[in-house]
Amino acid sequence: xxxxxxxxxAGKTPPRTWSRALLLTLPxxxxxxxMSLRGLMQPDRSLQIASALTAAFLIxxxxxxxxxxxxxRWRRWFxxxxxxLFPIEFIHNVMVLRGSxxxxxxEMIAGRTPFCFLPIPLLILPAALTKTLVFPGSILPGxxxxxxxxxAMVGLWLAITLVVGKxxxxxxxxxxxxxxxxxxxxxxxxxxxxxxxxRLVPWAVLLAMVLLSLAxxxxxxxxxxxxxxxxxxYVAARNTVGLVxxxxxxxxxxxxxxxxxxxxxxxxQCTFLCPFGAFQSIFNKTSVFDIKIDRTVCSPCVxxxxxxxxxxxxxxxxxxxxTLMSCMKCGACVDACPKGAAVWHIRGTQVAVKPERARLMxxxxxxxxxxxxxxxxxxxxxxxxLQRVI
Amino acid sequence: xxxxxxLGEAFLLGLASGPACVASCGxxxxxxxxxxxxxxxxxxxxxxxxxxxxxxxxxxxxxxxWELGALVSPPPAVRTLIYGGIHVLxxxxxxxxxxxxxxxxxxACAGSGLVSIGRVGKRGVSGAAVLGLLTGVSLCPPFVxxxxxxxxxxxxxxxxxxxxxxxxxxTLWFVPFVGLGCVRRNASVIFVARTAMILVALYYLLAGxxxxxxxxxxx
Ligand code: SF4
Ligand code: SF4
Numbered sequence: 354x355x356x357x358x359x360x361x362x363a364g365k366t367p368p369r370t371w372s373r374a375l376l377l378t379l380p381x382x383x384x385x386x387x388m389s390l391r392g393l394m395q396p397d398r399s400l401q402i403a404s405a406l407t408a409a410f411l412i413x414x415x416x417x418x419x420x421x422x423x424x425x426r427w428r429r430w431f432x433x434x435x436x437x438l439f440p441i442e443f444i445h446n447v448m449v450l451r452g453s454x455x456x457x458x459x460e461m462i463a464g465r466t467p468f469c470f471l472p473i474p475l476l477i478l479p480a481a482l483t484k485t486l487v488f489p490g491s492i493l494p495g496x497x498x499x500x501x502x503x504x505a506m507v508g509l510w511l512a513i514t515l516v517v518g519k520x521x522x523x524x525x526x527x528x529x530x531x532x533x534x535x536x537x538x539x540x541x542x543x544x545x546x547x548x549x550x551x552r553l554v555p556w557a558v559l560l561a562m563v564l565l566s567l568a569x570x571x572x573x574x575x576x577x578x579x580x581x582x583x584x585x586x587y588v589a590a591r592n593t594v595g596l597v598x599x600x601x602x603x604x605x606x607x608x609x610x611x612x613x614x615x616x617x618x619x620x621x622q623c624t625f626l627c628p629f630g631a632f633q634s635i636f637n638k639t640s641v642f643d644i645k646i647d648r649t650v651c652s653p654c655v656x657x658x659x660x661x662x663x664x665x666x667x668x669x670x671x672x673x674x675x676t677l678m679s680c681m682k683c684g685a686c687v688d689a690c691p692k693g694a695a696v697w698h699i700r701g702t703q704v705a706v707k708p709e710r711a712r713l714m715x716x717x718x719x720x721x722x723x724x725x726x727x728x729x730x731x732x733x734x735x736x737x738x739l740q741r742v743i
Numbered sequence: 744x745x746x747x748x749x750l751g752e753a754f755l756l757g758l759a760s761g762p763a764c765v766a767s768c769g770x771x772x773x774x775x776x777x778x779x780x781x782x783x784x785x786x787x788x789x790x791x792x793x794x795x796x797x798x799x800x801x802x803x804x805x806x807x808x809w810e811l812g813a814l815v816s817p818p819p820a821v822r823t824l825i826y827g828g829i830h831v832l833x834x835x836x837x838x839x840x841x842x843x844x845x846x847x848x849x850x851a852c853a854g855s856g857l858v859s860i861g862r863v864g865k866r867g868v869s870g871a872a873v874l875g876l877l878t879g880v881s882l883c884p885p886f887v888x889x890x891x892x893x894x895x896x897x898x899x900x901x902x903x904x905x906x907x908x909x910x911x912x913x914t915l916w917f918v919p920f921v922g923l924g925c926v927r928r929n930a931s932v933i934f935v936a937r938t939a940m941i942l943v944a945l946y947y948l949l950a951g952x953x954x955x956x957x958x959x960x961x962x
Contacts, residue, residue: 557938
């Protein structure tokens with residue numbers, strides 16, 4: 354007889370009944386509806402429809418996570434939608450505002466670039482040494498270079514990050530979705546052997562960009578290396594150097610966000626370049642949630658390793674029963690493991706004891722954050738499309 | 744010659760400019776220092792080598808500029824050319840340095856020397872020394888500030904003394920870098936440091952070439 358204690362310790366969690374899944378979805382349903390209220394109360398019909406659709410989308414995905422007990426495939430729908438709708442909305446806005454995706458340097462100096470979280474690690478040293486934010490923009494109108502709006506945003510990011518760690522990169526980042534979508538397209542990876550040292554490159558980018566940002570007093574990554582400039586807002590090129598800068602953005606985007614994910618089925622930009630991702634990894638040490646491998650059950654078939662989009666599992670780490678620091682808590686390995694050996698875990702508790710409870714607790718936090726950040730962006734992206742259609 | 748008041752001024756200027764010096768030398772010092780072996784002794788050797796030649800670079804540049812009658816305030820076009828040239832050289836040396844790290848013998852019996860980037864006779868040239876010299880003549884903002892003040896002094900000896908005291912004060916800000924010796928070195932740390940060095944080098948090369956070609960970096 355499979356008693357309760359037994360199922361709590363090992364094996365995969367079986368699918369839930371409809372009623373139980375609905376009950377577990379209730380808190381997120383209320384939160385998602387609350388988040389969509391502002392849009393629903395606007396006079397703009399497109400925004401009303403977009404808000405309702407977003408709330409329904411988020412609730413449905415969470416419900417499926419509860420019903421099927423798998424995480425990755427449902428989360429991926431959300432993440433890809435976020436990754437695709439963000440540039441649509443962003444590009445639409447800048448085109449309406451100034452008729453071009455290129456931002457003139459004067460506007461950057463005047464602090465009119467919208468806030469982006471990627472340069473956060475580059476701002477810390479200059480801010481600590483000179484009390485100045487070297488980010489050329491604001492997150493709220495009138496926020497300015499050292500605007501309180503930006504401070505509030507950074508504070509919110511920090512609070513969430515301390516709890517979910519690098520989970521930010523699976524549930525909040527509005528850049529990772531395009532490559533995750535690309536990686537999902539092919540059935541099999543064409544390139545399977547990737548040099549494991551490439552995983553260290555984001556740390557090198559982080560080190561170089563932090564130092565250059567301090568020396569040049571500007572967010573060097575945004576100026577020279579960010580692939581997402583290709584689908585958001587780049588420095589308006591007025592000479593050859595500007596063209597080189599924009600060329601770098603386009604080449605990096607095409608290679609790391611489109612081509613390599615198709616060939617490798619990995620999130621190659623996140624794994625091999627993003628300095629924010631490396632920085633975010635540090636907070637995996639503060640987060641109470643992590644993924645563990647129950648070595649008593651593990652065969653090891655390394656299916657988890659193959660499924661990991663960020664190469665965060667190695668033979669060694671599996672032997673040790675843990676992931677690398679770069680794990681972004683996407684849940685792919687847990688879903689892929691046929692033995693239920695890869696499990697969600699809360700620090701300080703015994704591994705593989707009630708892992709589903711750990712998963713639920715993580716997902717409530719992560720999905721609430723997803724609804725708050727991603728939900729708003731998805732709504733605005735949908736509204737932009739609807740405005741064109743209706 | 745400068746009295747104690749003048750020397751005090753040089754020292755205070757150096758102390759105040761220290762963070763800017765550290766910031767502008769950081770992209771060169773930190774990755775190359777991390778790519779060296781561990782231990783505060785080796786790191787102290789790196790820093791003394793780096794700072795020693797940086798000092799020589801300061802004095803050399805000041806002396807030559809004084810002789811040419813353009814202490815630190817060369818016309819903007821000339822300054823851009825010097826700045827661009829130094830950037831290109833720094834980029835090349837950093838790439839060479841990163842390449843040389845790969846050739847360092849890591850066997851237990853190997854001596855714990857500094858990474859050398861070339862050979863003069865039978866001896867290698869310490870990469871730290873070359874980087875120190877180049878940053879010493881790179882016309883960074885604190886250096887220019889000190890130069891402007893030194894230019895008002897009556898003779899070259901006073902100006903050089905001013906620079907020497909200024910240098911000593913800025914050097915105090917470099918002392919904490921010895922602490923990087925405590926960072927454990929393994930293949931991953933060396934790989935990260937080396938790759939960071941290559942990225943910084945590429946930036947210097949690009950910026951340097953742009954300056955030499957008379958192009959503005961932004962806009
Ligand atoms: S690694 Fe960078 S781009 Fe990828 S999800 Fe994280 S923050 Fe976004
Ligand atoms: S280790 Fe698992 S949870 Fe972490 S990134 Fe890889 S697949 Fe996702």
